[in-house]
Amino acid sequence: MFRWFEKRLNPFPAEEPVEPPKTLWAFCWYFTKPAWPFVLLATVLMALIAFLEVWMFGFLGHIVDWLSAQNRETFLQTEWWKLAGMALVIAILLPAAVTLSSFNTYQTLFGNYPMRIRWQVHRYLLKQSMAFYQDEFAGRIATKLMQTALAVRETVLKFAEVLNYVVVYFLGMLFIVGSADWRLAAPIVVWLGGYLVALRYFVPRLGKVSEAQADARSVMTGRIVDSYTNIQTVKLFSHGRRESDYAREGMTEFLDTAYAQGRLISKFYIVVYLLNSALLLAVGGLAIGFWLHEIVTVGAVAVVVGLVLRLYGMSQWIMWEVSGLFENIGTVQDGISSISMPRLVEDKPGAPDLKASKGEIRFDDIRFHYGKQKGVIENLSLTVKPGEKVGIVGRSGAGKSTLVNLLLRFYDLEGGRILIDGDNIADVTQDSLRAHIGMVTQDTSLLHRSVRDNILYGRPDAGEEAVLEAARRAEALGFIGGLSDAKGRKGLDAHVGERGVKLSGGQRQRIAIARVMLKDAPILILDEATSALDSEVEAAIQQNLYKLMQGKTVIAIAHRLSTIAAMDRLVVMDQGRIIEEGSHDELVAKGGLYAQLWQRQSGGFLLHDDPGHEPAAKMKLEVTEEAAE
Numbered sequence: 001m002f003r004w005f006e007k008r009l010n011p012f013p014a015e016e017p018v019e020p021p022k023t024l025w026a027f028c029w030y031f032t033k034p035a036w037p038f039v040l041l042a043t044v045l046m047a048l049i050a051f052l053e054v055w056m057f058g059f060l061g062h063i064v065d066w067l068s069a070q071n072r073e074t075f076l077q078t079e080w081w082k083l084a085g086m087a088l089v090i091a092i093l094l095p096a097a098v099t100l101s102s103f104n105t106y107q108t109l110f111g112n113y114p115m116r117i118r119w120q121v122h123r124y125l126l127k128q129s130m131a132f133y134q135d136e137f138a139g140r141i142a143t144k145l146m147q148t149a150l151a152v153r154e155t156v157l158k159f160a161e162v163l164n165y166v167v168v169y170f171l172g173m174l175f176i177v178g179s180a181d182w183r184l185a186a187p188i189v190v191w192l193g194g195y196l197v198a199l200r201y202f203v204p205r206l207g208k209v210s211e212a213q214a215d216a217r218s219v220m221t222g223r224i225v226d227s228y229t230n231i232q233t234v235k236l237f238s239h240g241r242r243e244s245d246y247a248r249e250g251m252t253e254f255l256d257t258a259y260a261q262g263r264l265i266s267k268f269y270i271v272v273y274l275l276n277s278a279l280l281l282a283v284g285g286l287a288i289g290f291w292l293h294e295i296v297t298v299g300a301v302a303v304v305v306g307l308v309l310r311l312y313g314m315s316q317w318i319m320w321e322v323s324g325l326f327e328n329i330g331t332v333q334d335g336i337s338s339i340s341m342p343r344l345v346e347d348k349p350g351a352p353d354l355k356a357s358k359g360e361i362r363f364d365d366i367r368f369h370y371g372k373q374k375g376v377i378e379n380l381s382l383t384v385k386p387g388e389k390v391g392i393v394g395r396s397g398a399g400k401s402t403l404v405n406l407l408l409r410f411y412d413l414e415g416g417r418i419l420i421d422g423d424n425i426a427d428v429t430q431d432s433l434r435a436h437i438g439m440v441t442q443d444t445s446l447l448h449r450s451v452r453d454n455i456l457y458g459r460p461d462a463g464e465e466a467v468l469e470a471a472r473r474a475e476a477l478g479f480i481g482g483l484s485d486a487k488g489r490k491g492l493d494a495h496v497g498e499r500g501v502k503l504s505g506g507q508r509q510r511i512a513i514a515r516v517m518l519k520d521a522p523i524l525i526l527d528e529a530t531s532a533l534d535s536e537v538e539a540a541i542q543q544n545l546y547k548l549m550q551g552k553t554v555i556a557i558a559h560r561l562s563t564i565a566a567m568d569r570l571v572v573m574d575q576g577r578i579i580e581e582g583s584h585d586e587l588v589a590k591g592g593l594y595a596q597l598w599q600r601q602s603g604g605f606l607l608h609d610d611p612g613h614e615p616a617a618k619m620k621l622e623v624t625e626e627a628a629e
Contacts, residue, residue, distance in 0.1 A: 001103070002103075002107055005103045005104065005107035005108045006107045006108065006111075006112070008038065008107075008108045008112075009034070009035055009038060009108050009109065009112040009113065009116065010034075010112070010116070011111070011112040011115035011116045011119060012115075012116070012119050013034065013116065013119070013120070016123075017120040017121070017123050017124040018124075019124070019340060019341070019342055019343070020121075020124070020336070020339060020340045021340060022336055022340045024329065024332060024333055024336070027152075027332065027336050027340060028152050028155055028156055028332065031116070031117045031120065031152050032113075032152070032156050034116070035109065035112075035113050035116070038104055038108050038109055038113075039109070039156060039157070039160065041104050042101065042104055042105055042109065042157065042160060043160040043164060045097055045100060045101035045104065046101065046160065046161055046164040046165070047164045047167075047168055048097050049094065049097050049098060049101065050164055050165050050168035050169055050172075051168050051172065052089060052093065052094050052097070053094075053169075054168065054169055054172035054173065054176065054307075055089075055172070056086075056089070056090075057176065057303055057306055057307050057310065059086055063299070105157070109153070109157070110153075113152075113153045114149040114150050114152070114153045115149070117148070117149035117152055117153075118145060118146065118149045121145050121148070121149065121339055122145060124339070125141065125145070125339070127343055127346075127430075128341070128343055128344075129343060129344035129345045129410065129411065130405070130410040130411065131344055131411065132341065132343075132344070136338065137219075137222030137223070137225065137226055138222075138225065138229070139221050139222040139223075139224070139225025139226060139229075140218045140219065140221065140222030140225075140338075141338060142225075143217065143218040143221040143222065144218050144334070144335045144338045144339065145335075145339070147214060147217070147218070147331050147334075147335060148331060148332055148334075148335030148336075148339060150328075151214075151328040151329075151331035151332045151335065152328075152332055154324065154325070154328040155325060155328040155329055155332055158321055158324060158325040158328065159325060161321065162318060162321045162322060162325060165314065165318065166318065169311070169314060170188075170192060173188065173307050173311065174188060174189070176303060176307065177283075177303070177304050177307060181290055181295055181296050181300070183286065183290075184283060184286055184287060184290070184296070184300075184304055187279055187282035187283050187286065188279065188283065188308075188311075190282075191275055191276075191278070191279040194275050195272070195275055195315060198268065198271045198272060198275070199322060202264055202267065202268040202271075202323075203322055203323070203326050204326075205264055206261065206264050206265070206268075206323050206326050206327065207326035207327075207329055207330050208330070209257055209260045209261045209264060209330070210261065210326055210327035210328075210329070210330030210331065211329075211330030211331070211333050211334050212257045212260075212330075213254065213257035213258065213261060213327075213330065214330050214331040214333075214334035214335070215334045216250070216253045216254040216256075216257050217254055218334070219250050219253065219254075220247070220250035220251055220253070220254045222250075223246055223247050223249075223250040224247050224250070227243040227246070227247060229498065229499070261327075265323060268319060268323070269316070269319065272315055272316060272319050273316075275315070276311070276312045276315055276316075279308060279311070279312075280305075280308050280309070280312060283304055283305070283308045284304075284305055284308070287300070287301045287304045287305060288301065344411070344412070345409060345410065345411065345412050345430065347429050347430055348426070348427060351427060351428055351429045352427075352428055352429070352432075353428060353429055353431075353432035354420060354423055354425070354428040354429070354432040354433050354435075354436055355421075355423075356420050356421045356423070356436045356522060356523075357421065357522070358386035358387075358421050358522075358553075359386045359387065359420070359421070359436075359522040359523050359552060359553035360383070360384065360385060360386045360419075360420065360421050360422075360553065361382075361383070361384040361407065361418070361419070361420055361523065361553060361555070362382075362383045362384075362418070362419040362420075363380055363381055363382040363383075363403070363406075363407075363416070363418055364381055364416050364417045364418070364419060365379055365380070365381050365415070365416040365417075366379075366380050366381075366406065366413050366415065366416035366417070366418060367379060367380075367413065367414045367415030367416055368402060368406055368411065368413055368414050368415075369414055370402075370411075376399055376402050376576050377399045377402055377403065377406070377576040377577075378576050378577060379415075379416075379577075380399075380403070380416075380576065380577060380578060381416075381578075382571060382578060384553055384555065385553075386553055387551060387552065387553060388553060388554070388568050388569065389549060389553075389554040389556070389567045389568045389569075390554065390555050390556070390567060390568065390569050390570070390571055391556045391557075391558065391564030391565075391567035391569070391570045391571065392404075392555060392556065392557045392570075392571050392573060393558075393561060393564070393570055393571065393572045393573070393594055393597065394572055394573035394574055394593075395574065395597075397575075398573040398574050398575065398576070399573050399575070399576040399577075400557045400573055401527065401557065402576075403573070404439075404525055404527060404555065404557065406418060407425070407437070407525070407555070408433070408434060408437060408439070408525075409425050409426070409430055409433055409434075412426065413426070420433070420436070420523070435521065436521050436522055436523055437521050437523045437524075437525060438458070438516040438519045438520070438521035438523070438524050438525070439516065439524075439525040439526075439527065440509070440512050440513055440516050440525075440526050440527065441512070441527045441528070442527055442528030444500065444505075444508045444509050444511075444512040445499045445500065446496050446499060446500030446503070446508055446511060446512070447496075447500075448495065448496065448497060448498045448499070449495060449496070450489065450492060450493050450494060450495055450496075451480055451483065451491070451492045451493070451494055451496060451511060452467060452492040452493065454496065454500075454511055454515060455467050455470055455471060455492075455511060455514045455515050455518055456518070457515050458470070458514075458515040458516055458517070458518035458519035458520075459518045459519055459520070462518055466518060467492070467514075467518065470514040470515070470517045470518040471492075471511075471514045473514070473517050473547070473548075474510045474511070474513040474514035474517055475510055476507070476510040476511060476513075476514050479507055479510075480492060480494075483503075485497075485502070496508075496511070513545070516548075517548055521552075522551075522552055522553065523552065523553045523554075523555075524548065524549060524552045524553070524554045524555075525554075525555050525556075525557075526545070526554065526555070526556040526557065526558075527556075527557045528557065528558055528559065528560075542563070554567075560601065561594075561597060561598050561601055562601070565584040566584070567584075568583075569581060569582065569583065570582060570583065570584060570587055570594065572587065572592070572593055572594045574593060579592070579593060580592050580593060580594055584598075
């Protein structure tokens with residue numbers, strides 16, 4: 001039975017998520033719409049339970065009157081059918097309603113409803129632009145995703161529950177009390193007015209404090225996660241105290257919002273308690289006075305006082321529920337600010353997949369500024385022929401990495417176009433575009449999974465032999481065999497830690513190279529691909545990289561010019577423009593920027609002044625030329 005209810009709502013819908021609305025109730029409805037039948041059922045059952053509970057109080061008054069007025073010997077003969085009816089309500093109808101409500105709420109909605117939201121938001125955020133993640137803490141985004149999913153569930157269900165109980169209980173109470181004597185209902189009406197004024201005053205303020213608190217919580221969590229993520233840097237610079245102070249600032253800001261919330265809750269609680277005390281005194285005094293003057297029966301006094309005592313507790317429950325409701329509303333509103341943001345890079349509707357076979361790349365008069373007035377890349381045109389190996393050279397900030405990011409469509413162009421085999425990359429799907437490009441970067445980040453999973457990221461359907469072959473070609477098998485983790489997993493099964501922190505820089509780089517070798521894409525991008533390796537391993541991997549380059553279009557970025565000097569063509573960039581093109585020898589002979597950079601580096605790589613020793617840069621060049629041949 002539990003499993004049947006748990007399967008009623010699919011927590012992982014297949015449909016592609018779109019940008020959620022930016023207003024509170026539209027945002028909540030967007031994620032609630034698929035679950036609305038179950039939310040409606042929960043609302044109806046809550047209303048039924050509230051009605052039955054109020055009706056039971058009314059019946060209690062009748063029982064008191066019967067017991068005080070009727071004969072014990074004839075009581076059951078005259079009233080048995082009413083008692084039997086109440087017994088059925090108490091023994092069958094009310095438990096059945098509560099049971100169904102519990103199954104619907106805690107099996108169908110409790111887990112599936114927020115998980116569905118997390119699943120949709122996570123998939124939506126995975127396709128956000130790189131700029132989105134550069135402007136946010138990863139921990140802050142994850143916290144908002146988790147908080148918002150739960151807050152939407154609580155907002156919708158608490159609103160339905162509180163509204164149900166308020167409407168059913170108060171209307172039912174006024175009807176039952178008023179049926180005894182309308183004057184007994186007067187204090188309740190006055191109390192209700194005061195209670196609504198208190199809600200009107202305190203709840204919006206609690207909502208604002210809760211929104212600030214949700215933001216402060218995500219900032220606090222983001223700061224803590226940032227310290228843990230960069231723990232090596234923290235320890236390297238001996239900044240444990242500095243990070244503690246940094247986290248303390250976030251914690252203090254969160255604590256300030258908690259204090260503000262606590263003060264409002266205390267004031268609210270005191271006001272409600274005073275209202276409740278006044279109501280009990282007024283209704284109790286009136287009921288006893290009316291009984292003394294034989295205006296109402298003993299049963300009416302019992303019902304009125306019982307309902308007021310029930311209201312005494314319920315009003316405080318409603319206060320906490322309404323406070324919780326607006327706390328969750330604040331959390332949702334805070335989450336909307338991060339979740340309901342348009343994707344800056346979006347596939348066109350119905351965009352086809354890229355079908356590239358040759359691998360020709362053409363940058364056609366492209367412009368890109370990162371949204372700034374000053375250009376990063378201005379009117380740049382470059383054609384890389386199928387199978388051509390091109391090295392991109394230039395000072396820091398020349399636009400080399402930006403050029404690669406635009407080819408990968410991490411950002412959309414502000415002018416011009418980029419074509420692969422004649423297809424504009426803006427007209428095809430991003431996934432298919434990046435499936436045709438393999439890339440190895442200088443700052444390699446691995447997933448906190450096994451070595452096998454990290455290599456398989458290049459081609460998830462590859463078999464074990466393909467994984468081992470890729471690792472062998474990347475000169476990684478030697479160290480993989482000796483790996484182990486805290487849970488005793490070894491070799492390919494060993495986990496590498498967050499961002500691959502358990503491996504050395506060279507080991508991470510070799511895993512990344514194995515991953516790209518397994519992917520075997522027609523276009524290859526190397527961004528300082530071997531910079532983290534020692535000379536011996538670099539020489540071995542350079543040969544494997546050149547094998548990998550065969551038949552592929554290659555764009556290589558390197559600050560160590562010796563690693564790309566043997567490319568078919570070198571392109572020199574400066575301030576977002578191409579200023580020189582040619583082979584290594586041609587550019588050295590030209591005496592321009594490339595020649596200056598080469599002279600600086602080759603001088604820096606001299607081992608010593610012995611004429612019998614050659615510059616290291618020249619030695620490396622010979623290795624790469626050998627591999628190319």
